[in-house]
Amino acid sequence: MGAQLKIAEVARRSGFTPATLRYYEDIGLLAPIARSDAGYRLYDETSLERLRFIARAKQLGCSLDEITELTVAWDGGQCAPVQDRLRTAVGAKIGDAYTQIAELTTLVADLQRAAAALSADASDGSCDDACGCLADGAAPASPAVPVPLVRNGDDAAVDGPAADVPIACTLPAGDMSDRLDEWNQLLAGKRDPLRGVTARRALDDGGVRLEFGPGSDVAEIARLAAAEQSCCRFFSFSIVIDGRGIALEVHAPPAGRPVLTALFGMPSRDDGRHASGDC
Numbered sequence: 001m002g003a004q005l006k007i008a009e010v011a012r013r014s015g016f017t018p019a020t021l022r023y024y025e026d027i028g029l030l031a032p033i034a035r036s037d038a039g040y041r042l043y044d045e046t047s048l049e050r051l052r053f054i055a056r057a058k059q060l061g062c063s064l065d066e067i068t069e070l071t072v073a074w075d076g077g078q079c080a081p082v083q084d085r086l087r088t089a090v091g092a093k094i095g096d097a098y099t100q101i102a103e104l105t106t107l108v109a110d111l112q113r114a115a116a117a118l119s120a121d122a123s124d125g126s127c128d129d130a131c132g133c134l135a136d137g138a139a140p141a142s143p144a145v146p147v148p149l150v151r152n153g154d155d156a157a158v159d160g161p162a163a164d165v166p167i168a169c170t171l172p173a174g175d176m177s178d179r180l181d182e183w184n185q186l187l188a189g190k191r192d193p194l195r196g197v198t199a200r201r202a203l204d205d206g207g208v209r210l211e212f213g214p215g216s217d218v219a220e221i222a223r224l225a226a227a228e229q230s231c232c233r234f235f236s237f238s239i240v241i242d243g244r245g246i247a248l249e250v251h252a253p254p255a256g257r258p259v260l261t262a263l264f265g266m267p268s269r270d271d272g273r274h275a276s277g278d279c
Helices: 007-014 018-026 045-059 064-074 079-118 152-157 160-164 173-188 218-231 254-264
Strands: 041-043 197-203 208-212 236-242 245-251
Touching (some): 007 018, 007 045, 018 041, 045 064, 173 218, 173 254
Antiparallel strands (some): 197 208, 208 245
């Protein structure tokens, strides 16, 4: 039998507090392997590995209920079922993150309109519909006002030809959610599972190459890319059709790459890097 560890040592090595470890025992997520004669909880290296997996799942946004289900696969001792379940969970988290991006970006646009309305001269007398306290009031309607997608301080990271292009979106706030839904349907192949993105590959300049399944609608890919570039000018798109099939290559300056990753996904770890247009 391997070394038996007391709860304090497990807490030190895992980063979880003793109180959390006791709670995990209560909910059936991590049980001690034994108890000492004095009644102390005892763990082993396998317990620490299980905690590493739990920490990883928490890092990816999984709830305790989801983690409990994942550990059922973990207990089987085979990587493939664990990876399959975790990939499914992560895919759902990506969809949730896209929704949050749309909601937060819409909120930014609403706050900008409110700030513009509240910067106008105050009305004489009590608040009314013209003062900005109750509504946007007399503030000029400007649906094309850019909504910043990164902090102003991040603009200094932009270099190259796109240095003068703000990392901002001019899409009207009410349309942002619909646009994200369009991208989600296209990338996930929701209209046709044989289409959609089959691989994401990193490009040398920090962009991403989205490879689509056979029979994908090139016209729809081009339409959506053009629509996105018209409101987010810091993006650039290239459609590549070659022996590998159909691909959309997306580029952005350094400050815009977090937005690129949030919208189009992270390149697969084992895809390697490819120069734009190279075979």
